[in-house]
Amino acid sequence: MNNIARFTSALFTAGVLAISSDCKAQTIYDVSADWSTNSNPNGVWSYGYSGTLGGNMTLDTQTALVYGCLEYFTASLLGNLPIVGCNDSNSILDADGELWGPLQVGLGPGPGPSACFSIVRFTSPSNSLYQVKGLFSGLDYWGGTSTFVHILTNGSSIFDGDVEGFGATQSFNLTVRLNVGDNVDFAVGMGQRQGIGWDTTGLYATILTLPTAPVFTLQPQGTVGYWGASVEFDAEAFANPPPSYLWFKDGFPIGWATDSSLVLQDLQLTDGGNYWVVASNSQGSVTSNPALLIVNPAGVSIGLHPFLTVNGTVGKSFGVQYTTNVSDTNSWITLTNFTLTQPSIEWIDTNANAAPGNAPRFYRVIAIP
Numbered sequence: 001m002n003n004i005a006r007f008t009s010a011l012f013t014a015g016v017l018a019i020s021s022d023c024k025a026q027t028i029y030d031v032s033a034d035w036s037t038n039s040n041p042n043g044v045w046s047y048g049y050s051g052t053l054g055g056n057m058t059l060d061t062q063t064a065l066v067y068g069c070l071e072y073f074t075a076s077l078l079g080n081l082p083i084v085g086c087n088d089s090n091s092i093l094d095a096d097g098e099l100w101g102p103l104q105v106g107l108g109p110g111p112g113p114s115a116c117f118s119i120v121r122f123t124s125p126s127n128s129l130y131q132v133k134g135l136f137s138g139l140d141y142w143g144g145t146s147t148f149v150h151i152l153t154n155g156s157s158i159f160d161g162d163v164e165g166f167g168a169t170q171s172f173n174l175t176v177r178l179n180v181g182d183n184v185d186f187a188v189g190m191g192q193r194q195g196i197g198w199d200t201t202g203l204y205a206t207i208l209t210l211p212t213a214p215v216f217t218l219q220p221q222g223t224v225g226y227w228g229a230s231v232e233f234d235a236e237a238f239a240n241p242p243p244s245y246l247w248f249k250d251g252f253p254i255g256w257a258t259d260s261s262l263v264l265q266d267l268q269l270t271d272g273g274n275y276w277v278v279a280s281n282s283q284g285s286v287t288s289n290p291a292l293l294i295v296n297p298a299g300v301s302i303g304l305h306p307f308l309t310v311n312g313t314v315g316k317s318f319g320v321q322y323t324t325n326v327s328d329t330n331s332w333i334t335l336t337n338f339t340l341t342q343p344s345i346e347w348i349d350t351n352a353n354a355a356p357g358n359a360p361r362f363y364r365v366i367a368i369p
Helices: 003-020
Strands: 027-030 045-050 062-066 070-078 081-087 105-108 117-123 128-138 146-153 156-164 169-178 183-190 201-210 212-218 223-226 231-234 236-240 244-249 261-264 273-281 284-287 291-296 307-311 317-323 333-339 344-348 362-368
Touching (some): 128 146, 212 273
Antiparallel strands (some): 117 183, 128 201, 146 156, 146 183, 244 273
């Protein structure tokens, strides 16, 4: 084994240690072990590029296989750049001046208005606290890798570094809290040399879930309900493993209420009181804020509505119109039409609020021949 191969072997060992040491939490996603060119996205992973750091990512659309084991995605903007590839073998691969470690992913930046960042993206499948561990390394021994490397969550950078030279590394060990659909991007762009040749940058990375005691992200809110109606209380806790729930009323458990939401139907006056929920998992438990339920027999409101008395001849038809601007003769709006069945009727405009502070309405009655 020559010196370069020995050096690459040492880098591979360092990469494995960087992502496997102190991994007491369950390892669920590995950028190398999960690699596949069968589809893009590939499960929680996707591969592409962006013209700006943190900008929208365009998925790579083409695949290739070279040297028998080097698989890669490419956009083919200039030659084969930008690329995301993987040495899908258990041996070191010498690929025309690039030494790829066993099962190592590599990213090569490409052309564009400001040069393209090559990106590997992880999309969170759950609400979890994650540990993101691994390292970037320079793979080009001919020209010497020169790249800037970044890790971003939802477009905002949480790690920045540079890889200058073959074998140069940037290791990372980060903790991030992600909700379903949130992204972690591993992005590689042109470095200090400002070129796109001999800039392939290796990536070993593992994303681990971390055990987390429940923390409420949505608290139940107090409400008013009516006799015979229904109400719903909603809560949500962030935790790993996912929490179990148990609702309480005035200090007593509600045995059947074991979801994050509590629905009470056919309310009785005795259902009023304070409700809260306890979220629990193997890491601990937490109690929500209490939510007060007031149950009233019925809802009562007082309204001030215009009241009109219309006198006329039985059998004649009339229309009631209103306006808020009597100077505009075209602004009259018809509210109702009716035929008198008795000499006098009373009509109420239930859609108008005559309380002080509201715009006044002016009314008129017109004949309908």
